[in-house]
Amino acid sequence: MAANRVDGSPSSSLEPAGAESTSTSSTERSDKALLSSRGQQNQHHQRRHQGSSSSSDDASSSSSSCFGRAFQSLSRRCEMTALAFLFGLPTGASEPILNCFYGKRTSEEGVELETKTQIVLQLGRLLSKEKNFNLVDLMRKDLARGRKWFERLLRRPKHRDVRSEDVSFPAAPGVAAPNQRWIGARIYTPKELADAGVPLPVLVYYHGGGWVIGNLNTVEGFLTHLCHWAKCVVVSVDYRLAPENPHPAATEDALSSFRWVAESCAARGWDPARIAVGGDSAGGSISAALCQRLLAEKAPVQPCLQVLLFPSVHLGPRNPAYKSIEEFGRDDFYTLPFKAMLYFRECYVGQSADGTDVGLSPVLAPDASLKGLPPAYFGLCHFDVLRDEGRDYARRLRENGVSVCVEEWRAHHGVTYLYGRMAYARECLKGVATHLRSQLYPSKL
Numbered sequence: 001m002a003a004n005r006v007d008g009s010p011s012s013s014l015e016p017a018g019a020e021s022t023s024t025s026s027t028e029r030s031d032k033a034l035l036s037s038r039g040q041q042n043q044h045h046q047r048r049h050q051g052s053s054s055s056s057d058d059a060s061s062s063s064s065s066c067f068g069r070a071f072q073s074l075s076r077r078c079e080m081t082a083l084a085f086l087f088g089l090p091t092g093a094s095e096p097i098l099n100c101f102y103g104k105r106t107s108e109e110g111v112e113l114e115t116k117t118q119i120v121l122q123l124g125r126l127l128s129k130e131k132n133f134n135l136v137d138l139m140r141k142d143l144a145r146g147r148k149w150f151e152r153l154l155r156r157p158k159h160r161d162v163r164s165e166d167v168s169f170p171a172a173p174g175v176a177a178p179n180q181r182w183i184g185a186r187i188y189t190p191k192e193l194a195d196a197g198v199p200l201p202v203l204v205y206y207h208g209g210g211w212v213i214g215n216l217n218t219v220e221g222f223l224t225h226l227c228h229w230a231k232c233v234v235v236s237v238d239y240r241l242a243p244e245n246p247h248p249a250a251t252e253d254a255l256s257s258f259r260w261v262a263e264s265c266a267a268r269g270w271d272p273a274r275i276a277v278g279g280d281s282a283g284g285s286i287s288a289a290l291c292q293r294l295l296a297e298k299a300p301v302q303p304c305l306q307v308l309l310f311p312s313v314h315l316g317p318r319n320p321a322y323k324s325i326e327e328f329g330r331d332d333f334y335t336l337p338f339k340a341m342l343y344f345r346e347c348y349v350g351q352s353a354d355g356t357d358v359g360l361s362p363v364l365a366p367d368a369s370l371k372g373l374p375p376a377y378f379g380l381c382h383f384d385v386l387r388d389e390g391r392d393y394a395r396r397l398r399e400n401g402v403s404v405c406v407e408e409w410r411a412h413h414g415v416t417y418l419y420g421r422m423a424y425a426r427e428c429l430k431g432v433a434t435h436l437r438s439q440l441y442p443s444k445l
Contacts, residue, residue: 284311
């Protein structure tokens with residue numbers, strides 16, 4: 001370990017204390033003499049120009065820095081304009097140009113990212129750099145602002161052929177909230193079936209957002225289109241969010257909402273034999289945990305289907321078999337970096353829990369808890385940190401006799417929210433609706 005001299009220059013730990021070699025001393029004397037002669041000649045010159053040179057250096061550095069930032073900003077804006085132009089071209093025309101400048105994004109399994117999806121993600125990355133924006137940093141500083149930003153980003157107009165109704169119902173007292181309170185929900189009904197006079201199937205839906213952000217508005221456009229295409233009633237549940245309400249608050253609200261829907265069937269003209277549950281991301285986790293709990297409690301009404309869109313089903317210690325976390329969680333290009341996952345987990349689970357509770361990690365449930373679960377539809381995103389845990393849960397369900405359908409899209413986490421902007425995302429969402437409709441109306445197709 002090196003020590004420091006009094007004058008600040010380092011000395012070797014191998015050198016005897018207080019001793020210097022002869023060669024070093026003579027070298028120092030000759031260096032001092034040389035510097036002294038030059039110093040006498042230039043001393044007055046340095047004093048005259050010291051102030052002016054330092055100020056000009058600072059001005060030059062500041063000017064150069066400002067110029068560099070302005071140039072980078074201009075370059076990014078030009079690049080965004082070019083990408084927006086590419087996005088407007090047919091895929092056959094935009095793909096070779098995109099590949100020429102950026103290269104084709106291909107996963108370790110050899111799957112290619114869908115072309116228009118890559119353009120959108122590239123635009124998102126540039127825009128974040130231009131605005132110097134990071135959602136996780138914003139949420140850590142001001143969660144309310146982060147939630148408002150997320151709502152503005154995802155909110156879309158509802159489908160014109162769908163009716164909506166806001167309701168609230170009492171929640172069953174639970175561990176997280178022992179006192180009486182109310183849960184909000186929004187009911188969507190296809191206008192063409194509103195007065196059909198026959199019992200209608202229902203999808204009880206839990207929105208995504210890492211258990212921390214998201215609300216009824218963030219999924220309204222998304223769900224009204226799903227409602228219209230699948231021809232079913234959709235009940236969107238406004239469950240409590242973390243960190244104000246950590247686990248098991250969301251699961252308790254899910255249980256209360258499902259019971260309310262089951263009890264309201266006769267009064268509202270819904271079919272109790274055709275109640276599906278579903279959700280995306282965190283909502284997918286809630287749906288999976290709810291199905292397991294209803295089965296364990298032998299509830300009189302059971303879901304007929306679970307719709308799990310890019311679900312988070314594992315919040316326990318990292319599983320080395322889940323390679324997608326390492327592959328797509330390194331940065332924020334694919335919208336859900338590992339940094340965000342850690343933040344959401346911290347808010348919902350807490351720092352002391354290990355996340356192995358099956359209410360948090362449905363994939364860890366024993367085989368006995370999986371046998372008899374309702375059929376499951378998985379809409380997975382190939383370029384997603386959650387891909388492999390979704391695959392694993394689908395495998396475990398299938399091995400325990402559950403009917404499973406898996407669709408894996410060549411896109412990033414949350415792709416279906418872009419249904420209004422990208423043809424590929426619209427087809428993904430229509431695929432969900434098609435499967436949902438086929439399960440809810442089996443005799444009609």
